[in-house]
Amino acid sequence: MQQLTPEGQRLVADLAQRHGFSPDAVTHMLFAVLHGNGSMAQFNHPEFAGSGQWMQGGMMMLGDMFNHSLKGRVDALCNELSNILANQPGLLQSGSFQSQSQSGGGQQQQNAGGMLGESSLFVPDPSQHWWPRELGQPNATGSQNNVQYAYFAGPRRLAVKTGGQVWVYDTLDHQIGGFSQQQGVGGSILFTSQYGTVVLSSLPVVSIDGVPQQPSQQQAPQPAASMAPPPAPQPAPGQAPGATPPAGASPSSEADIFNAIERLGKLRADGLLTEEEFAAKKAELLGRL
Numbered sequence: 001m002q003q004l005t006p007e008g009q010r011l012v013a014d015l016a017q018r019h020g021f022s023p024d025a026v027t028h029m030l031f032a033v034l035h036g037n038g039s040m041a042q043f044n045h046p047e048f049a050g051s052g053q054w055m056q057g058g059m060m061m062l063g064d065m066f067n068h069s070l071k072g073r074v075d076a077l078c079n080e081l082s083n084i085l086a087n088q089p090g091l092l093q094s095g096s097f098q099s100q101s102q103s104g105g106g107q108q109q110q111n112a113g114g115m116l117g118e119s120s121l122f123v124p125d126p127s128q129h130w131w132p133r134e135l136g137q138p139n140a141t142g143s144q145n146n147v148q149y150a151y152f153a154g155p156r157r158l159a160v161k162t163g164g165q166v167w168v169y170d171t172l173d174h175q176i177g178g179f180s181q182q183q184g185v186g187g188s189i190l191f192t193s194q195y196g197t198v199v200l201s202s203l204p205v206v207s208i209d210g211v212p213q214q215p216s217q218q219q220a221p222q223p224a225a226s227m228a229p230p231p232a233p234q235p236a237p238g239q240a241p242g243a244t245p246p247a248g249a250s251p252s253s254e255a256d257i258f259n260a261i262e263r264l265g266k267l268r269a270d271g272l273l274t275e276e277e278f279a280a281k282k283a284e285l286l287g288r289l
Contacts, residue, residue: 008121019077021047033081054078131159142179151176169203257285
């Protein structure tokens with residue numbers, strides 16, 4: 001559990017005194033409301049009659065369902081905690097950062113807003129700040145299949161932690177809204193933007209573990225699973241499909257043209273070309289001399 005700063009401990013002590021609960025109970029409810037993003041809480045503490053649930057707007061469920069006095073006190077505590085957390089920077093999630101369905105069966109979590117540690121109430125957790133400090137506070141974070149993401153809209157950067165390395169990408173003009181991975185081991189990392197679904201490897205790499213990367217050094221951590229084969233070579237004018245031009249011959253050389261006419265003659269003799277087609281192709285080739 002995240003540790004409270006001295007200011008957080010003073011806040012808990014003040015709330016405990018005013019609402020008539022122990023500091024342990026108030027701390028328990030503080031994290032319950034925080035994990036409910038400030039609008040709900042699921043808790044289990046003896047001072048709150050065991051397990052229960054609170055939701056902003058007046059919904060309250062306690063184990064002691066007929067203890068209306070306790071319900072009122074718990075509701076007042078949750079509402080005050082919700083207001084306090086809403087005024088702390090980087091604690092509650094906001095905005096829209098959507099997950100995608102394409103995954104390799106691993107868990108995926110994606111959040112908009114900040115993370116614990118930016119607030120004065122909690123001791124920062126170093127493990128939650130794996131991206132370069134100079135990037136500041138991310139607009140969105142996520143994780144899937146042991147890959148972590150942090151998106152920074154202001155500086156147009158995307159940090160990805162995978163295989164123990166931290167890669168920082170230039171997001172160009174993309175407005176990133178979510179991440180996913182293609183199915184299968186080693187599947188490509190994808191992200192969505194206003195341009196649709198894009199492969200992560202298409203973005204320029206800025207640095208790897210803090211070391212600036214030159215364009216010639218860039219190599220995506222998980223390249224695309226498949227690449228289009230190179231286009232097949234096209235036959236020379238007048239060349240039969242599948243025929244191979246002489247080695248080292250230029251398609252426009254005089255010898256190559258006469259060889260092509262000779263092959264056309266064989267195609268005409270075999271009945272694969274009509275007399276008219278042969279004459280037209282021959283005239284075309286001779287015109288190149």
